[in-house]
Amino acid sequence: xxxxxxxxxxxxxxxxxxxxxxxxxxxxxxxxxxxxxxxxxxxxxxxxxxxxxxxxxxxxxxxxxxxxxxxxxxxxxxxxxxxxxxxxxxxxxxxxxxxxxxxxxxxxxxxxxxxxxxxxxxxxxxxxxx
Amino acid sequence: xxxxxxxxxxxxxxxxxxxxxxxxxxxxxxxxxxxxxxxxxxxxxxxxxxxxxxxxxxxxxxxxxxxxxxxxxxxxxxxxxxxxxxxxxxxxxxxxxxxxxxxxxxxxxxxxxxxxxxxxx
Numbered sequence: 001x002x003x004x005x006x007x008x009x010x011x012x013x014x015x016x017x018x019x020x021x022x023x024x025x026x027x028x029x030x031x032x033x034x035x036x037x038x039x040x041x042x043x044x045x046x047x048x049x050x051x052x053x054x055x056x057x058x059x060x061x062x063x064x065x066x067x068x069x070x071x072x073x074x075x076x077x078x079x080x081x082x083x084x085x086x087x088x089x090x091x092x093x094x095x096x097x098x099x100x101x102x103x104x105x106x107x108x109x110x111x112x113x114x115x116x117x118x119x120x121x122x123x124x125x126x127x128x129x130x
Numbered sequence: 131x132x133x134x135x136x137x138x139x140x141x142x143x144x145x146x147x148x149x150x151x152x153x154x155x156x157x158x159x160x161x162x163x164x165x166x167x168x169x170x171x172x173x174x175x176x177x178x179x180x181x182x183x184x185x186x187x188x189x190x191x192x193x194x195x196x197x198x199x200x201x202x203x204x205x206x207x208x209x210x211x212x213x214x215x216x217x218x219x220x221x222x223x224x225x226x227x228x229x230x231x232x233x234x235x236x237x238x239x240x241x242x243x244x245x246x247x248x249x250x251x
Contacts, residue, residue, distance in 0.1 A: 041149065041154075081153060116137075116161045119137055120166070
């Protein structure tokens with residue numbers, strides 16, 4: 001089955017992203033396909049490559065990147081939600097003349113249309129709310 | 131559009147306490163632009179989004195009720211509100227910014243079952 005996932009919770013203060021990456025891993029092991037993961041609301045902070053995780057904890061961003069490296073699915077973040085929260089890739093950082101870019105290069109910064117496309121293309125769509 | 135999906139946006143968050151209502155409504159509008167069969171169910175504190183007597187001006191933010199009234203302009207006409215959520219807050223349909231279909235909790239299972247996808251806020 002082709003699945004897409006939306007993550008709405010912030011990476012550290014909410015369990016949403018952590019639960020979603022566990023679900024994605026379990027679904028892949030069970031033989032399902034992940035078409036796209038769409039990070040929205042505070043979930044848009046997930047690809048922050050400037051975040052520093054305490055040594056005795058696991059970075060949820062690293063867990064997503066590790067899973068993507070094995071299974072190759074789309075990691076996408078909503079551009080509108082990202083910009084408002086100070087999440088910029090190199091292109092957006094340059095466009096808005098900001099001092100830094102922090103969105104992990106493994107994430108595509110996309111419009112909300114990619115959320116709707118994911119729902120249209122996938123057999124199942126699962127939201128991990130905040 | 132061929133292959134249009136039935137998508138329900140389940141809005142349960144209050145209009146101004148967080149950004150959830152605004153961003154969820156923006157996603158619903160985009161689903162309308164993509165010509166999907168979009169429904170919206172306002173439930174729990176999400177029913178406050180429907181109040182006609184509201185303004186985001188004092189909070190320096192957009193008025194959620196105005197975005198709600200834009201839904202039909204995007205061909206999103208299947209708007210529902212939870213009967214029990216209204217009653218718990220001593221609200222009636224007369225308090226709401228546009229006409230919506232009142233559905234009981236008991237009937238919401240069938241509504242959700244009829245959908246291809248549910249998007250939480």
